Amino acid sequence: MQLLPGKNFGDYGKQIMAATERQKRLLKSTFIDFKQTSEVIRDSLIFEKAKGLYCWDTDGKRYFDAIGGIFAAVLGHRHPRVIEAMKRQMEKMTLAPPLHGIGDITLDLIEKLGEVSPGNLDFVKSFSGGSESIEAAMKFARQYFKQTGQPGKYKFISLYLSYHGGTFAAMSATGSGKRKTKFEPHMAGFLKVVSPIQYRDRFSSWEETNRFCARMFEDVIINEGPETVAGIIIEPICNTAGIVAPTHEYLQILRDTCNRYNVMLIFDEVLTGFAKTGSMFAAQTYGITPDIICSGKGLSSGALPMGAMIAREDMADAFYGAVEDDVQFAHGHTYAGNPLASAVGLAVIEEIIENKLCEKAEKLGSYLEAKLEGLKKYGVIREVRGKGILRGIEFVRDEKTMEPFPRDNKLGTALKRTSLKHGIILRIDPDWFAVAPPLIADEPDIDEMVDLIEKSLREALMITGQT
Numbered sequence: 024m025q026l027l028p029g030k031n032f033g034d035y036g037k038q039i040m041a042a043t044e045r046q047k048r049l050l051k052s053t054f055i056d057f058k059q060t061s062e063v064i065r066d067s068l069i070f071e072k073a074k075g076l077y078c079w080d081t082d083g084k085r086y087f088d089a090i091g092g093i094f095a096a097v098l099g100h101r102h103p104r105v106i107e108a109m110k111r112q113m114e115k116m117t118l119a120p121p122l123h124g125i126g127d128i129t130l131d132l133i134e135k136l137g138e139v140s141p142g143n144l145d146f147v148k149s150f151s152g153g154s155e156s157i158e159a160a161m162k163f164a165r166q167y168f169k170q171t172g173q174p175g176k177y178k179f180i181s182l183y184l185s186y187h188g189g190t191f192a193a194m195s196a197t198g199s200g201k202r203k204t205k206f207e208p209h210m211a212g213f214l215k216v217v218s219p220i221q222y223r224d225r226f227s228s229w230e231e232t233n234r235f236c237a238r239m240f241e242d243v244i245i246n247e248g249p250e251t252v253a254g255i256i257i258e259p260i261c262n263t264a265g266i267v268a269p270t271h272e273y274l275q276i277l278r279d280t281c282n283r284y285n286v287m288l289i290f291d292e293v294l295t296g297f298a299k300t301g302s303m304f305a306a307q308t309y310g311i312t313p314d315i316i317c318s319g320k321g322l323s324s325g326a327l328p329m330g331a332m333i334a335r336e337d338m339a340d341a342f343y344g345a346v347e348d349d350v351q352f353a354h355g356h357t358y359a360g361n362p363l364a365s366a367v368g369l370a371v372i373e374e375i376i377e378n379k380l381c382e383k384a385e386k387l388g389s390y391l392e393a394k395l396e397g398l399k400k401y402g403v404i405r406e407v408r409g410k411g412i413l414r415g416i417e418f419v420r421d422e423k424t425m426e427p428f429p430r431d432n433k434l435g436t437a438l439k440r441t442s443l444k445h446g447i448i449l450r451i452d453p454d455w456f457a458v459a460p461p462l463i464a465d466e467p468d469i470d471e472m473v474d475l476i477e478k479s480l481r482e483a484l485m486i487t488g489q490t
């Protein structure tokens with residue numbers, strides 16, 4: 024069956040929710056990220072409230088939020104501890120003049136983020152989101168090299184299929200074509216290497232693929248000239264490639280390569296941070312310490328726009344001098360280090376530590392993985408990937424030959440609608456889908472979630488004539 028937008032597919036063609044004429048008119052006055060507005064108007068999804076694992080639309084329909092907003096609400100929506108911390112801080116101060124001083128609560132957050140980060144990553148600045156943290160990290164690395172006698176180091180190497188944010192430098196580092204080609208030309212000095220997932224069928228094992236792909240970074244550095252390369256920027260587990268978890272050796276090769284050529288290893292942990300992978304950061308899950316971690320999303324459990332750059336403390340020495348030296352980091356934002364956001368960040372980290380949510384992510388993640396593996400019985404799943412509760416499920420047209428679906432994957436497209444119809448929010452690409460349930464979930468919640476996924480998948484298979 025052809026799945027074309029606007030066509031009626033019987034029950035499948037029903038609207039997800041009935042938007043009012045006013046809502047539809049207003050939807051035309053804005054845009055939903057990366058979506059065509061005509062599709063948004065046809066399949067409107069207007070949320071009214073959220074609590075814990077669930078969101079409700081303005082029709083009163085309940086959805087299981089299997090990705091915590093968008094990999095953000097690690098404690099679920101409106102966690103009582105987060106709400107309480109916000110209320111307390113709102114009574115005191117919500118904006119500290121950022122050009123003149125800093126909130127005391129922001130210093131508390133800096134200390135806490137330093138404590139929970141690996142190695143000597145103790146130099147911290149919080150921002151309003153992931154992209155800002157990525158921008159800051161790249162500017163920090165460039166200025167660092169200017170002030171440490173290697174001013175020619177300015178290039179960054181990242182992965183095809185990656186996503187690092189919507190701002191210009193973060194987009195230039197991004198390797199996912201559909202989110203960047205419309206804005207070309209990009210900034211100069213951004214180079215790409217293939218993701219291991221793109222080469223996996225050329226090698227006999229995942230380990231071998233990873234080894235080969237990791238070594239490409241060194242080839243690029245040598246070809247470009249090590250004196251021109253400032254950093255490697257990589258998600259330890261790449262979401263937009265389909266939740267691709269590399270081998271430990273892959274990240275170790277990157278670490279060794281960076282050490283060899285004095286190149287900064289920057290982990291984009293905007294998505295992987297804050298307990299999902301079984302540790303506070305995926306860097307700790309893998310046992311690899313980068314020079315800079317960029318975080319976002321989970322830091323506020325989605326309650327406020329927030330991110331942070333966490334860098335090696337000794338790098339900060341290059342920015343510390345007398346006033347006349349003018350070596351301070353030449354960077355800032357109105358809402359950087361915001362006191363209200365800091366109170367939220369602190370509450371989230373304390374909740375993760377006190378309730379041992381990293382350990383829970385690991386244990387619950389194994390349970391989730393086993394349940395998702397059970398979906399292979401439908402014959403359209405190649406792999407269940409990821410770590411902890413961050414899992415990706417890749418579709419394949421034929422599980423025996425591993426023949427992939429064509430780019431206009433109709434199964435994934437159908438799943439986008441059947442999942443909403445059955446009341447579950449997933450991240451669907453459409454060649455794969457991902458889940459990362461909030462860590463307030465327990466095994467019965469995982470059962471409910473996978474049950475909803477199964478019902479949605481079964482209906483998507485039926486609609487696309489694959490049963």
Ligand SMILES: Cc1ncc(COP(=O)(O)O)c(C=O)c1O
Nearest residue numbers: 152153154186187188293294319
């Ligand atoms: C890995 C990664 N990096 C960076 C970003 C950008 O973060 P933000 O949307 O908060 O600017 C995202 C957002 O989805 C992300 O997933």
